[in-house]
């Protein structure tokens with residue numbers, strides 16, 4: 571039996587579609603259910619549904635053998651898991667954004683983000699010392715309300731930036747979802763994991 575941790579937000583439907591394309595029979599009510607643990611005995615699989623950052627925690631602790639997580643989540647925290655496949659779904663990118671024509675405060679520059687580690691290493695590499703302000707969402711508010719000079723956040727369609735009068739200033743990294751595995755599960759359940767990897771790699775979008 572393979573236990574797979576899935577993020578229950580945006581990635582979920584695309585991941586589900588990919589698994590179905592790979593030939594796994596997942597019940598139709600899968601997407602609508604409020605259940606957080608779903609057994610699929612016909613496929614010898616069990617799914618747990620969690621927040622994106624928590625998916626990696628479940629896999630790291632071995633309570634899930636595998637997981638699906640955005641590269642952004644993998645970059646934010648170094649974790650003891652292996653990345654097996656780039657699933658090429660949920661494409662977006664991480665970027666620095668701000669109000670157009672507004673320079674960083676020279677004395678006490680502040681950057682708001684949900685990704686404090688990515689943001690601090692990015693600005694460190696740029697040779698800029700900034701204060702990182704950690705937020706949990708609505709990051710685009712921070713420059714509008716004077717909390718920060720810049721934000722580091724996910725950009726997908728660019729609509730949120732545009733509708734809030736912000737502009738993308740620098741791209742940090744491209745982001746897609748990855749299949750990750752617990753190192754012990756990878757050793758102990760190698761056949762089942764290899765089969766999943768093989769079947770998924772046949773249907774990954776180009």
Ligand SMILES: Nc1ncnc2c1ncn2[C@@H]1O[C@H](COP(=O)(O)OP(=O)(O)OP(=O)(O)O)[C@@H](O)[C@H]1O
Pocket residue numbers: 577578579580581582621622639640641642643660661662724725726727745746747
């Ligand atoms: N527009 C977007 N905004 C945020 N994440 C996106 C976007 N497009 C793709 N992604 C990817 O989706 C992941 C978020 O996954 P998911 O949708 O499961 O969680 P969420 O519920 O939207 O996020 P959270 O719980 O952090 O609010 C990100 O880690 C990123 O890799």
Ligand SMILES: O=P(O)(O)OC[C@H]1O[C@H](OP(=O)(O)OP(=O)(O)O)[C@H](O)[C@@H]1O
Pocket residue numbers: 706707708709710723724725726727728729730731
């Ligand atoms: O470029 P776009 O297509 O507009 O997508 C990017 C926006 O989507 C995400 O926010 P989300 O909807 O997850 O809201 P939250 O950050 O407030 O949780 C992200 O943090 C951006 O705000």
